Amino acid sequence: MRYIKNEWIKLWSQKTAWMLTIFLCLLVVGVGAVTKYYEKPLTTPEDRRNANQAELDNYQSLVNDPAIPEEELSFYREEILKLEYRIANDLLPASEMGFDTFMDMGLQMSLALGAMFMIVIAASILSKEFSTGTIKMLLTRPVARWKILLSKLVTVFIFGGFVIFIGAVLTAILGFLFWGSDTVGSLTIVNGAVVQENMTDSYMNLILYSIPSIILNTLLSFMLGAIFGSSTLAVGIALLIAFLSNTILYFIAKYEFAKYLWFANDIRQFMPGSTPVIEDLTLGFSMIVCIVYAIVFVVVTFLHFQKRDVTA
Amino acid sequence: MKKPIVEIKNLNKSIKGKHIIKDLNLSFYPGQITGFIGPNGAGKTTTIRMMTGLMYPTSGEIIIDGHSMKNHFEDAIRHVGVIVENPEMYKYMSGYKNLQHFARMHEGVTKERIDEIVRQVGLENRIHEKVKTYSLGMRQRLGLAQALLHNPKFLILDEPTNGLDPAGIREFRFYLRKIAEEQDISIIISSHMLGEIEQIVDRIAIIQNGELIDIRELHQETISQYYIEVAQTDELQAIIGERPVKPYEKGFIIDIEKPEVPALLRALHEENVDVFSIHPVQQRLEDQFIEMTGGGAIDAIH
Numbered sequence: 001m002r003y004i005k006n007e008w009i010k011l012w013s014q015k016t017a018w019m020l021t022i023f024l025c026l027l028v029v030g031v032g033a034v035t036k037y038y039e040k041p042l043t044t045p046e047d048r049r050n051a052n053q054a055e056l057d058n059y060q061s062l063v064n065d066p067a068i069p070e071e072e073l074s075f076y077r078e079e080i081l082k083l084e085y086r087i088a089n090d091l092l093p094a095s096e097m098g099f100d101t102f103m104d105m106g107l108q109m110s111l112a113l114g115a116m117f118m119i120v121i122a123a124s125i126l127s128k129e130f131s132t133g134t135i136k137m138l139l140t141r142p143v144a145r146w147k148i149l150l151s152k153l154v155t156v157f158i159f160g161g162f163v164i165f166i167g168a169v170l171t172a173i174l175g176f177l178f179w180g181s182d183t184v185g186s187l188t189i190v191n192g193a194v195v196q197e198n199m200t201d202s203y204m205n206l207i208l209y210s211i212p213s214i215i216l217n218t219l220l221s222f223m224l225g226a227i228f229g230s231s232t233l234a235v236g237i238a239l240l241i242a243f244l245s246n247t248i249l250y251f252i253a254k255y256e257f258a259k260y261l262w263f264a265n266d267i268r269q270f271m272p273g274s275t276p277v278i279e280d281l282t283l284g285f286s287m288i289v290c291i292v293y294a295i296v297f298v299v300v301t302f303l304h305f306q307k308r309d310v311t312a
Numbered sequence: 313m314k315k316p317i318v319e320i321k322n323l324n325k326s327i328k329g330k331h332i333i334k335d336l337n338l339s340f341y342p343g344q345i346t347g348f349i350g351p352n353g354a355g356k357t358t359t360i361r362m363m364t365g366l367m368y369p370t371s372g373e374i375i376i377d378g379h380s381m382k383n384h385f386e387d388a389i390r391h392v393g394v395i396v397e398n399p400e401m402y403k404y405m406s407g408y409k410n411l412q413h414f415a416r417m418h419e420g421v422t423k424e425r426i427d428e429i430v431r432q433v434g435l436e437n438r439i440h441e442k443v444k445t446y447s448l449g450m451r452q453r454l455g456l457a458q459a460l461l462h463n464p465k466f467l468i469l470d471e472p473t474n475g476l477d478p479a480g481i482r483e484f485r486f487y488l489r490k491i492a493e494e495q496d497i498s499i500i501i502s503s504h505m506l507g508e509i510e511q512i513v514d515r516i517a518i519i520q521n522g523e524l525i526d527i528r529e530l531h532q533e534t535i536s537q538y539y540i541e542v543a544q545t546d547e548l549q550a551i552i553g554e555r556p557v558k559p560y561e562k563g564f565i566i567d568i569e570k571p572e573v574p575a576l577l578r579a580l581h582e583e584n585v586d587v588f589s590i591h592p593v594q595q596r597l598e599d600q601f602i603e604m605t606g607g608g609a610i611d612a613i614h
Contacts, residue, residue, distance in 0.1 A: 002416040009413065013405045133400035137458065140364045141417040142390040309327075310366040 003143065003151035004158070007125070011155060016124070020117045024167050027113070028106050032174040035097050042092060042182075051093045056083040082187045085194040091185045098184040099175045100199045106171025107206055114164035115214040119242060122156045122218045123225035123234035126305075130229045135310055149305050153222055160214065205271060212267040212290045217242045219297040220262075226301045249277050259285075262293040314341050317391075317466050317498045318363070323372035325358055325522075332358050334522040336372070340466065340498045345488065347513035348502040355522040356502045357397075360470050363500075364394050377465060390418075393464035397471055399455020403444040407435060407454050410443060411461060418462040425461065432487075433457045449480050456484075460491070467491075467499045485512045537593040538568050543586035551579050565593055 011017045042048045059080045062068055068076070085091070092098045126149070129135040138148060186197040217238055224234035241248075245263035252258045259265070259278050265286035269276045316339035323336040333355045340346055350356050361367040363374055365385055374381040379388035401410045411430070415421035430439050433453040443451065452472070459467060472484070489512065491497050503509045509516070515529045541563030542548050548564070549557075556567045568576065573590070580587055 006413050006416055009409070010402060010405070013402070013409070132403070133398070134402060136364075136366055136394075136396045137400060137414070138417075139366055140389060140392070140394040140396070141414065142386040142419075143417050144386055307368075309368060310361070 003147060004154050007151050007155035008158065011121070011125070011159060017121070017159065020113075020120070021163055021166060024110065024113050024117075024163060025170055027109060028167055028170050029174065031105070031109070032102060032171075032178060035102070036178045039097060042096060045090050048090060048092055049087055051096075052083050052086045052091075055093060056080060056087070059083065078189045081189060081192075081194055085187060085196075086185070089185070089196075092182055094184060094187075096184060097179065098182045099179040100183045100185065102175040102179060103171055103199070103203065104206070106175065107168055107203055110164045110167025110171065111207065111210045111214070114160050114167065115210075115217060115242065116239065117163055118156055118160035118214060118218040119221040119238045120231075120235055121159055122153075122222040123238060124231035125152045125156060125225070126222070127225045127229050127231040127234065130310075131231075139310060145306050146302055149226070149302060153219075156218055156222065157215075160218065209268045209271045212287070213242075213263075216262050216290055216293055216297070219294055219301075223297045223301040226305050246277070253278050260289060262290060265289040314343070316341050317377055319375045320359075320363070321373050321375070323359070323362065323374065324370045325355075325362060325367070326370045327358075332522050333362075333369075336519075336522070336524055338517060338524060338527070340500055342465065342496040342498050343492055344515065345492050345499040345501065345513045347509040347516040348500050348519065349504065349506060349509065349516055350519035352504065354519045356519060357470060359519070360396065360468055360500075360502055364392065364396060364468060365389055366396070390462075391465040393459035393462065393467045395455045395459050395469050395472055399451060399458065401443045401451065401454055401458070404442065406442055407439045407446070407450075407457075410454065411439075411458060414458045415461055421462050425463075429457045429461055432460075449477060452480070452484075456487075463495070465497060467497055469499065469501045471503055472501060488512055536567055536569055538566050538573065539589070539591055539593050540564055540566060540587070541589040542580065543588070544584075547583050547585045548580070551576070551583060551585070563589065 042051055059076050063073060063076050063080065082094075086093065129138060139145060183199075186199070186202065188195050188197065220241070221234050221238035224237055225231055228234055241263055245266070249258065249261075249264055252261075253264075259281055264278055265281065267283070267286060267290065268274065269281070270283045270286065318340040320336055320338040323333055324331070325333040336355075336359060348356055348359070358367065362369050363376075363381075365381060365388075368382075374388075376388040377391050381388045401407070402413065405413070408426070408430070411426050415426055430436050433456055435450065435453055435457065438446065438450065443454065446454065456472075459469075469488075488499060488501075492499050501509060501513065510530070513530060515527060517524060518526045539560060540548070545564075552566060557564050559565075570592075577587070577590070
């Protein structure tokens, strides 16, 4: 615990951690303020009803148009059902920003940036000790090397959790200030009836399904940082894989080995409403692949660090 | 003889097929300051890195305070204080926060102990400023503070006087002597700056090409040579007689034991020989060192 405290203090004594956190906050505030500034306010129930009604009329006329093919008609009929539900429950039109849609966006932004920041910190938290030579002051203490390494890894995860938490709280506060309790709601048709999704469940799903890839990318970056001793190289490779994984997958999806790569098994593709990139993947299989890679990354990092001669 | 605090037994280290340390055996005793010297590339730093756990021996073992470095690292290193080359501190934090940071990695270092050591190294006025504003001398002092924070029984200093001004070096020397005597700490100082080392150490261990080539206690050596400068050299020759003598600068160097010196002076006085100067000649460590390692080759061996 004391070693984690040490790492935490060192992390926040440097500019990087502050800059990253402030950057995320500014982005959330900026996006919220710009959206709020340019939107036509629909503050009263009448405004909302009129906006929904206008869209409803539009769909009505389409449904009555004999030139529309039958398969499209069912889509329009569903939209009409949803709009009627919106009017009955005083919800915002789907195209507008409300508390819940802003919350969803802010969470996605916090998770994406939080993941990126964790990659950056994971790569530098150890390699920086090497490049400044402080590693020899750290390793000549009565503390086994694996404890020092573990305290650094744990600190990266605490930092990530903290940044994402700050982003989420700030989003919630801004969303409440700008949109109050105005909600858009996420509607689906189940057996001909409109069902409104529980927003808390959807936030939780978003977070839970994102966590595995965040953890894997962080472990990868931590491993590269420990092996190369250079944060630039580690950050570069880890960010490249994190951001280009979909492009890379597009080219290699047809090969059998692709489904054994960790970034092909991003758990987010199993979120309700998404389809996996490689069709025959299942949630269970992907979970196992992720866990195996996580173990490999951690074991390689710790073994390498435990055995190496420090010449910094 | 006291029980050694550190024992190095049959230490070997190979890096990429090169045999860098060859069967090194060395012990260090409480209260004794040992100079660890050798030409560049002789294996000083490699040996020190193995004693501090930064590198692992290929074979052999290092036992500190009865604990093997290999099997009980935490217990072995617990009583060791280290400055390896320049003390690299976290520049973005204050000196005090640096000390707190390292204190958290030891058992039982109290706030009072941190304050005490800050006073001892004379940093109390600047301790709350960031390390990046410190001069090299202040960083060295902070380095010493972190090494002594946990009251070590064994202090390892690798090139400790780099960047200290002469006054700083004198103070440093005095301080090391004091803690070695008062707290019975064993100290090892590696250096190639022989002139500085010879005035601090009790004994020297000389390493060359990864092998220990000599250990000697410095204070055992008695001075048996004197330099003398006189006006009438012929009379001097006559008085000295058969003694080995060699001209040196304006005078002579005579092999003579200390108790014989007053008699010589009386004889010179009686013969009306004018004596300008007489003083003992201390063969400097540097000369001995060059003698042992094969003359002038301080930097030539790699």
